Amino acid sequence: MADDVSEFDVVVLGAGAVGENAADRASRTGLQVAVVEPELVGGECSYWACMPSKALLRPGDVLAAVRAVAGADGAVTGDLDPAAVLAHRDEVAAHWDDAEQVAWVEGAGLTLLRGHARFTGPRALVVEGADGGVRAVRARHAVVVATGSEAVVPEVLAGVRAWTSREATSAHRVPPRLAVVGGGVVATEMATAFADLGSDVTVLVRGERLLPAAESFAGEAVARALVARGVRVAFGASVTSAVRDGDEVHLDVAHRSGPRDERVERLTVDEVLVATGRRAATADLGLETLGLVPGAPLAVDDRLQVTALDGGWLFAAGDVTGRTATTHQGKYDARVVGDVIAARFDPRAAGTADGPDAPRRPSRAAEAAATPWSRYRATADEAAVPQVVFTRPQVAWVGRTEAQARDANLDVGVLGYELGDLAAATVTAGGYEGRAQVVVDRARDVLVGATFVGSDVADMLHAATVAVVGEVPLSRLWHAVPSYPTLSEVWLRLLEADGR
Structure with a gap:
């Protein structure tokens, strides 16, 4: 190999939360791992998504919580201070300075390559730096694509400098009038945040409901809450x-009100936030040199190995696969793919037999392949994905919705309970509203899905996730005694609704 080509055992494209975790796990058997990042180390979650968005949402949550409690409400004499909220958001986003995350990458023994990577052939890439310099890189064993996703801007809005989630979460002013186009997670969260900060918000939804991936009652609750706070929500x-x-x-x-009934409105705003979906960020990676389709998601198996390519060297994790769309699930996939690579190409194992770079003896990953819940398989991606929407009320769900369970031909049972009827709701706040609903596979007597809507229900989700992943029988859940008075008492009420 020529001296001007940098060789590593593993090359990871993308230093966001997914890429960092994949690289760290892959390096744990002694493999030399490089991470390529053209922007900020830490990626979308740290600077333009999870962290800054929650920093924008939290102040409104706290203010609403205090105002809902008699005796504490009188202590609040004003509204949010937008300048202070934005300043706190800047702190949470580290002022878009990735020095601390760079230090973590280097401290973990990983090599950071700044620049944009493109494939030139199997396990071969070039990395173009911001200064125009080009560096040839080769992976001895594996490449992991963890480049995430990017916002899709419809052509009709392409010429008006519309905001995407990036501009919304990093905004340094609050627009007096904001139109939000879309009805999913980004749309509902940012509508909530900017309404709290004082914007006159209009949400334009092509469909007939918010949060279409969740149970219908969840989107209905969020829509009612937005309207109650002065947000206009227009469906159709x-x-x-x-x-x-x-x-x-x-x-x-x-605006559609029927198959042949349509009216056109002229709406004037200061900014437009487009939140109509995201696509895999693969358009400019040189995938065509590998016979793959640029701009398309990279389909993978449960080991996160790209299925359209032979040789067992190309992997992908996170949004770029189309399997996951959250940081936490992407990090789960990253741990899986990192462990697969660390085991398959363990430098402590002698020789190569299964392909050019796999160990002679069966790897731990191969030995565990037949185990449904092996650490070397991303099994949870299929039917145990948790999701939280930090609107007010919060929406949290895991696993299958009722419709998805029926589509899977399960013997479906649905149990629901109003959270406002719990003793804890009376203590928490006056007029607490919320709902819990679980989906049961009657044939196996196990939960396959759960949804919670209400204040602070995000912290209730992990118990449901454990129940779904663990396939805990409802008869066993009966013996998991919830503390009183807490919202978790809803588990007892759900089981009682089932006649237990």
Whole structure:
């Protein structure tokens, strides 16, 4: 190999939360691992998604919680201070300085390569730095693609400098009038945050409900809460044209109220946030040199190995696979793929037999392949994915919805309970509203899904996740005694609703 080519055992593309975890786990048997990152180490979650968005949402949650408790409400005499909220958000996002995360990468024994990577062939890449310099890189054993996803901006909004989630979470001013196009997680969370900060918010939803991936009652609760706080939520609404005129954006919005009933509204706002979906960030990776399709997700098996390519050297994890769309699930996949690579290419194992770079003896990953819940298989991606939406009320769910369970031909039972009827709700706040619902596979007497809607229900989700992943029989859950008075008492009430 020429002297001007840098060789590593493993090369990971992307130093976000997924790439960092994959690289760290892959290095634990002594493999030399390089991480390539063209932007900030720490990725989307640290600077433009999870962390700054929750920093924007938290102040409104705290204020609402205090105002809901008699005796404490009188202590609140004002509203949020937008400048202070944005300043705190800047602190949470480390002022978009990745020095601390770079130090972590280097402290973990990983090599950081700054620049944009493109494949030139199997296990071969070039990394182009911001200064235009190009470095050839080769992976002896494996490459992991963890480049995440990017926001999709519809063509009709492409010319008006529309915000995506990045601009919304890093904004340094609060627009007086904000249109949010979309009805999913980003749309509902940012509508909540900017309404709290004082924006006049309009949410334009093409479909007929918010949070379409969740149970219908969850989206309905969020819609009611947004409307109660002065947010306009328009369903069956599509932007047909958009023009920016100085500091304003003029939108033509078509509203459908029936198959042949449509009216067009002119809506003028200061900013437009597009939250209509995301796509795998694979368009400019040189995938065509490998016979793969640029811009498409990388389909993988449960070991996170790319299925469309032979040789067992290319892996992918996180949003880029189309399997996951959250940081926590992406990190789970990263741990799996890192462990698979560390075991398969363990430098302490002699020789190569299963392909050019796998150990002669069966790897631990191969030995565990037949185990459904092996640490070398991302089994939870199929039916045990947890999701939290930090709206007010919060929405948290795991596993299958009722509709998904029926589509899977399960023998479905549904148990529900109003959280406001719990003793804990009376203590927590006056007028507490919320609901818990679980989906049961009657044939096996186990939970396959659970949804919670209400204040602070995010912290209730992990118990449900353990029950779904552990396939705990409801008869056994009866013996898991919830503390009183806490919201977790709903588990007892759900079982009682089942006649237990």
